[in-house]
Amino acid sequence: MNASSAPRFAMTRPARHRRPWRTRTALAITAALAYIPAVAAPAHAFGPGTHTKITEGALPDFQAKSLEAMAAGDLGVNKEAWGAIRGSDRGDYYPNQTRYHCDDADYLAAGYLKGGQYPRTRQQATAELLACVQTAVEEFHAAVAAADKLVGSKGNINTKEVDLSSWCKYNDKPDGKEPDRAKCEVFEHLGRAWHGIEDFYSHSNWTDHANPNQPISVTNPPGLQKTAPAPFFTLRAYNNQSTATWEAEATKEMDKTPDLATGCAHDEYEHDDQKHHNDCTGRINHYDVNGKGGLSKEGSRADTGGNGKHAESVATDDIKRQWKDFQDELRAKYPHGRGEKMICALTHDAPTDATCK
Numbered sequence: 418m419n420a421s422s423a424p425r426f427a428m429t430r431p432a433r434h435r436r437p438w439r440t441r442t443a444l445a446i447t448a449a450l451a452y453i454p455a456v457a458a459p460a461h462a463f464g465p466g467t468h469t470k471i472t473e474g475a476l477p478d479f480q481a482k483s484l485e486a487m488a489a490g491d492l493g494v495n496k497e498a499w500g501a502i503r504g505s506d507r508g509d510y511y512p513n514q515t516r517y518h519c520d521d522a523d524y525l526a527a528g529y530l531k532g533g534q535y536p537r538t539r540q541q542a543t544a545e546l547l548a549c550v551q552t553a554v555e556e557f558h559a560a561v562a563a564a565d566k567l568v569g570s571k572g573n574i575n576t577k578e579v580d581l582s583s584w585c586k587y588n589d590k591p592d593g594k595e596p597d598r599a600k601c602e603v604f605e606h607l608g609r610a611w612h613g614i615e616d617f618y619s620h621s622n623w624t625d626h627a628n629p630n631q632p633i634s635v636t637n638p639p640g641l642q643k644t645a646p647a648p649f650f651t652l653r654a655y656n657n658q659s660t661a662t663w664e665a666e667a668t669k670e671m672d673k674t675p676d677l678a679t680g681c682a683h684d685e686y687e688h689d690d691q692k693h694h695n696d697c698t699g700r701i702n703h704y705d706v707n708g709k710g711g712l713s714k715e716g717s718r719a720d721t722g723g724n725g726k727h728a729e730s731v732a733t734d735d736i737k738r739q740w741k742d743f744q745d746e747l748r749a750k751y752p753h754g755r756g757e758k759m760i761c762a763l764t765h766d767a768p769t770d771a772t773c774k
């Protein structure tokens with residue numbers, strides 16, 4: 418993030434109009450740099466380009482234009498177009514929904530508090546995280562379904578459905594979608610599923626170290642120091658189970674790490690009620706008012722113990738797993754070579770029956 422890439426009008430946007438990886442945080446840092454030159458941005462902080470970097474790192478088998486459609490930030494001169502991985506930070510609806518960003522799963526055990534009770538229970542935090550997993554599972558499911566149109570019943574590529582000569586619109590509405598080319602629809606749903614997963618690593622303490630020089634508190638939550646992707650984002654497995662079954666499994670996994678938390682985001686709606694913003698008083702916050710503290714790796718937490726680097730690396734490993742699992746699901750759901758051809762249609766810029774055997 419640098420000052421020139423920050424839209425000037427963004428400073429006066431309503432708080433709920435969130436930007437990628439919380440550009441508002443980056444803007445606050447940018448503002449601080451502008452007025453107080455001594456304040457430096459964290460060296461490994463997540464910025465708006467981090468979704469792009471993670472997604473590109475996880476998809477080495479994509480050709481250039483397909484990769485751009487999936488992973489890019491702003492696409493070239495067209496500021497109304499963006500890669501699918503950015504879709505959930507755009508528009509009026511998705512940016513405010515906790516479950517698309519794995520936020521508000523905050524909790525701190527009583528043992529860390531100097532008396533008193535944390536404003537939320539462990540069960541509430543787990544329920545918020547389950548909602549984020551469920552959202553990703555639903556988007557995974559929709560992506561598998563949308564792939565059906567890429568390849569006809571006789572195994573022929575539907576040329577119109579894979580055409581990338583104009584930008585994908587990525588404009589599905591929560592109350593019904595606006596159909597685009599099948600390739601764009603697959604990317605849109607994968608983008609929404611994967612965005613939340615990438616956010617989880619930036620917004621949670623999964624890979625973190627806490628600051629060793631301060632006591633554990635709401636401003637210095639414990640770090641779980643994990644080096645592998647979270648076991649409760651097994652979207653492919655969950656997609657093939659009943660909701661009750663996978664929720665029980667995911668809860669069991671989450672219960673293994675009772676200190677697991679993401680931050681309360683004050684510009685999102687409480688439990689998706691579309692009316693009330695979260696009251697984050699006394700809670701682990703996504704970021705503080707200055708955009709410097711908080712649990713998110715967009716602020717100074719990124720610099721503690723290499724937190725920013727670790728989160729990015731494990732997020733990349735997870736998206737590699739997600740892409741592999743998605744391909745496996747296409748092969749299983751669409752047998753006799755159709756699934757394999759769909760994968761070719763997704764990764765190749767101008768796929769044809771001749772180039773995708």
Ligand SMILES: [Zn+2]
Pocket residue numbers: 438505506517518612616
């Ligand atoms: Zn997000």
